[in-house]
Amino acid sequence: MKTTIADVAGLAGVAKSTVSRYLNGGYVSDETRKKIDQVIKDTKYEPNTFAQSLKAKKTNLVGVVIPRLNSYSASLTLKGIDEKLRGEGYQLLISNTDQSIDREIESLYSFANQKVAGIILMATQITKEHLMAIREIEVPILSIGQEHQGVASLVYNDEEAGYDLAQYVLGCGHRRMIYVGVSEADVAVGKNRKRGFYRALEEAEDVEVDFYETDFSMKSAYRLFDSLNLEGKTLIACATDNIALGMMKALGERGISIPGDISITGFGDYEVADIMGLTTMHYPYEEAGQLAAQTVLYPEAARVSPPKSQIIFRKSVDILK
Amino acid sequence: MKTTIADVAGLAGVAKSTVSRYLNGGYVSDETRKKIDQVIKDTKYEPNTFAQSLKAKKTNLVGVVIPRLNSYSASLTLKGIDEKLRGEGYQLLISNTDQSIDREIESLYSFANQKVAGIILMATQITKEHLMAIREIEVPILSIGQEHQGVASLVYNDEEAGYDLAQYVLGCGHRRMIYVGVSEADVAVGKNRKRGFYRALEEAEDVEVDFYETDFSMKSAYRLFDSLNLEGKTLIACATDNIALGMMKALGERGISIPGDISITGFGDYEVADIMGLTTMHYPYEEAGQLAAQTVLYPEAARVSPPKSQIIFRKSVDILK
DNA sequence: GAGGGTTGTGGAACCGGTTCTCCAAACAAA
DNA sequence: TTTGTTTGGAGAACCGGTTCCACAACCCTC
Secondary structure (H helix, E strand, C coil): CCCCHHHHHHHHCCCHHHHHHHHCCCCCCHHHHHHHHHHHHHHCCCCCHHHHHHHHCCCCEEEEEECCCCCHHHHHHHHHHHHHHHHCCCEEEEEECCCCHHHHHHHHHHHHHCCCCEEEECCCCCCHHHHHHHHHCCCCEEEECCCECCECEECCCHHHHHHHHHHHHHHCCCCEEEEEEECCCCHHHHHHHHHHHHHHHHHCCCCEEEEEEECCCHHHHHHHHHHCCCCCCCEEEECCHHHHHHHHHHHHHCCCCCCCCCEEECCECCHHHHHHCCEEEECCHHHHHHHHHHHHHCCCCCCCCCCCCEEECCCCCCCCC | CCCCHHHHHHHHCCCHHHHHHHHCCCCCCHHHHHHHHHHHHHHCCCCCHHHHHHHHCCCCEEEEEECCCCCHHHHHHHHHHHHHHHHCCCEEEEEECCCCHHHHHHHHHHHHHCCCCEEEECCCCCCHHHHHHHHHCCCCEEEECCCECCECEECCCHHHHHHHHHHHHHHCCCCEEEEEEECCCCHHHHHHHHHHHHHHHHHCCCCEEEEEEECCCHHHHHHHHHHCCCCCCCEEEECCHHHHHHHHHHHHHCCCCCCCCCEEECCECCHHHHHHCCEEEECCHHHHHHHHHHHHHCCCCCCCCCCCCEEECCCCCCCCC
């Protein structure tokens, strides 16, 4: 039988309330302190978390809503979150939504019902339903990757990242290119990243760019390849590494050499980008995860933006001149 | 203010106990059933999970102990687990241990303290401390990937997988090869996989194989490459895709062509194996995760072994004759 | 030495459910 | 009409903590 606070109190010859005070840092005389100390050590007493939560209406759980569990950025961010949380004595509760908005909302309510101490939301987009749920449940929420008025968020500066990468490829002499992006419903990746990229292009002269849209999977990118018009193009800029990887597979199969025949870039710096020699933009996912955990637990602390992304130069971009 | 069972009872004009019975399928007359039904709908009443758990000494949480969050096999297995759990009304609690045995043990106790309904343990190995913890905490535990007497487990048939892959490369005419494995402390990958592979080799004639040991990271494999003696070898068999990928990077940088100059194989069928054209052994991680969740929740159900692994033929193995 | 502060402790109420015991009403059988 | 048997529901106790309040003991001060 598990020992309870009443057992401890009995063995130490004091009242429950005294033991509770001892545990929570209230005043207790040195003498009783020692007695309780001893009993707790002997019995290996550990408080029952429900009983605590029942009164406190709070848990040591932090919920994370994630659109895809098996994604490089997600799992690395998760790792960062978990590290921080563990250090602060919190546990990680996960809900994988498989990119379904309904399930995101449902998870939000479900977490709230479990009285989690906070929620980290890695949404694909923030809809009206999201906002309603966020307002209704009274739990600190932090959105990672997507921002929206009235919702605390931690976002990468995707506009800048896009701009920087475009600057780089322009510097390499590329003027005729293809940009393969994703739906603008995804503000961070679909909108900001592209906007930054295009802004740099507009500042340059004699630039032509064709746009194609796909989703986040490697397979879709791979399939899309055949509808691309490569005529005269020297570079394919992809909104994510996965897209770039899909393209590279297609390129490889057709004997088109990188960067000899065509250059390619990605965003994200997935682990494989290294072996594939893909020039891409590195995002500090793990640090961001830690920061997110920190922020959701202690919202009053100064809002910090995530560490900056930076270009990783590999060999998939040809220097033309 | 959140509505409680007492509120519902008050509004419906019945006692708490009656509402509780209504909720838990005890007998209630049609008349009162209707009244309570209505009140619950009006107030959107949802039971407080702590109060329930406090009495029941059980939660709807299932803990997963995982050595590395950012690994392909882990995240895919996790996905499978989460899917099944969600369907059964359970939540996923995760503890990333960063390959630390101490943290695995600690997580076990911590989960037990939270009264999780079950624990899925993806251990790197099962030590005496593991066994002690498993015995002490009275929670259903299922070990994935590693097996040990007295511990319910779900393991791939790695011996067979190793054997099958070796049979295949032998059939392709390879006789001089290198096997890059990991520590035998990892029974599944380090021991069984290798043993199966070697068993097939022993059944053939005139076979030579050199063994090298590394860890699970791509980087270590990449660094190991330089100490390999490739003289006369036609194939490198790697115990994981990550190892193979590290090798392929080194190979590529040195201009050694695959499979023209040398063949290579992996185990795991990570997502990138596809683009890289790596011939490897596919493991049904997601299905295994679902099965694990199922088994840990309903241990009495017949023990099933996980779906079989199978070779995925790509182009990293040369057919010699 | 009576009045006024501290300090430490015990007791009881409370959090929001579940479950056990007991009782009342309804109906059937004698 | 009396007795026996269901059936449905009320009430209280309980799960294991936290917190509020009252009170006793002690020290200080005028």
